[in-house]
Amino acid sequence: MYFDEQSVVFFNGEFIKATDAKMNTYSQSLHYGNGVFEGIRSYKTKNGAKIFKSYEHYKRLKYGIDVMGLQFNYSEEELTEITYKLLELNKLEDAYIRPLVYAGANMGLTTSLETNVVIQCWNWAKLMGDKLLRVKTSKFQRPNPNSCFVEAKVTGHYVNSILSTNEVKSQGYDEALLLDMNGNVAECSGANIFMEKDGKLYTPPRGHIMAGITRATVIDLCREEGIPVEEKHFTLDELKTADACFFTGTAAEVVGLESIDEYQFPMDWKTTHGHNLIKLYKAEVLGERVHEKAL
Ligand code: PMP
Numbered sequence: 001m002y003f004d005e006q007s008v009v010f011f012n013g014e015f016i017k018a019t020d021a022k023m024n025t026y027s028q029s030l031h032y033g034n035g036v037f038e039g040i041r042s043y044k045t046k047n048g049a050k051i052f053k054s055y056e057h058y059k060r061l062k063y064g065i066d067v068m069g070l071q072f073n074y075s076e077e078e079l080t081e082i083t084y085k086l087l088e089l090n091k092l093e094d095a096y097i098r099p100l101v102y103a104g105a106n107m108g109l110t111t112s113l114e115t116n117v118v119i120q121c122w123n124w125a126k127l128m129g130d131k132l133l134r135v136k137t138s139k140f141q142r143p144n145p146n147s148c149f150v151e152a153k154v155t156g157h158y159v160n161s162i163l164s165t166n167e168v169k170s171q172g173y174d175e176a177l178l179l180d181m182n183g184n185v186a187e188c189s190g191a192n193i194f195m196e197k198d199g200k201l202y203t204p205p206r207g208h209i210m211a212g213i214t215r216a217t218v219i220d221l222c223r224e225e226g227i228p229v230e231e232k233h234f235t236l237d238e239l240k241t242a243d244a245c246f247f248t249g250t251a252a253e254v255v256g257l258e259s260i261d262e263y264q265f266p267m268d269w270k271t272t273h274g275h276n277l278i279k280l281y282k283a284e285v286l287g288e289r290v291h292e293k294a295l
Contacts (some may be wrong), residue, residue: 002122008089010082010119015089021118026105028112033156035102036064039250040083041124044093045286051087051097052250052285054080056213058099064152065101069111072101079119086119096124096251102155132258132269133247135188136173137236138164142186142208151211161189175247177260180208184233191249194218195234195242196273205231214248214281221280227273236260243267246274254278
């Protein structure tokens with residue numbers, strides 16, 4: 001699914017076959033989750049492959065590397081250049097890109113001195129569809145921000161996402177919603193949340209959530225398009241009085257919700273801000289949006 005005999009990865013400074021990449025089984029990242037990764041999309045556009053917000057993704061990667069104390073010298077620009085080359089070598093345009101920075105052999109609990117970098121990519125031809133998600137609130141909460149750096153995409157943090165997704169998928173739902181430690185709505189296992197109420201959008205502020213790059217893009221789109229949006233905490237009970245709701249994320253893009261737990265969002269999805277934002281986001285990632293400022 002992710003690679004075949006022809007696939008090429010960037011591995012510690014070289015482009016090699018995915019099937020030739022070897023990992024040390026004593027890696028601290030494998031044992032304790034001290035690795036940092038990104039999830040990036042590239043799109044086939046009229047002007048060839050375009051990586052969406054590459055700089056922002058690599059900046060977030062470098063933030064995670066920094067807080068975890070890993071050694072790393074690549075700049076955002078170098079990483080972007082490497083990634084374009086990688087796409088070319090794999091003959092991919094519509095792709096998902098997965099950089100991963102992981103530690104070398106170390107069974108101790110201070111960060112390993114050796115750092116490895118791998119960038120992998122694979123075909124991602126997701127059509128931006130209109131299938132609405134049935135979502136269930138998980139019994140697992142997002143981690144306490146005093147227990148880790150919640151805005152760093154650290155591999156070990158994703159145990160929380162796996163637990164919540166396993167929990168709700170085993171009950172027949174599509175995705176898990178997680179609350180924060182204070183009982184406020186936080187985010188989905190791998191995406192941010194917006195709710196629409198009386199014509200206005202609300203999304204939880206930063207603090208207990210991943211600072212999603214899609215979330216920031218959507219907020220910018222709203223500001224440019226005159227869609228009212230506010231960053232504000234809300235509870236699950238408040239969410240269950242909303243007119244509509246959607247998730248945002250690099251992989252999910254903008255995707256609407258049908259329901260949360262037993263509550264069905266009442267508004268016709270096609271008339272919501274979320275539905276409109278699907279089109280705006282698509283135009284933005286393809287570089288086809290006419291910016292008001294440019295007019
Ligand atoms: N929340 C979590 C927990 C995530 O893993 C992601 C994916 N990085 C997001 C939100 C959405 O972030 P982005 O829009 O940058 O993909």
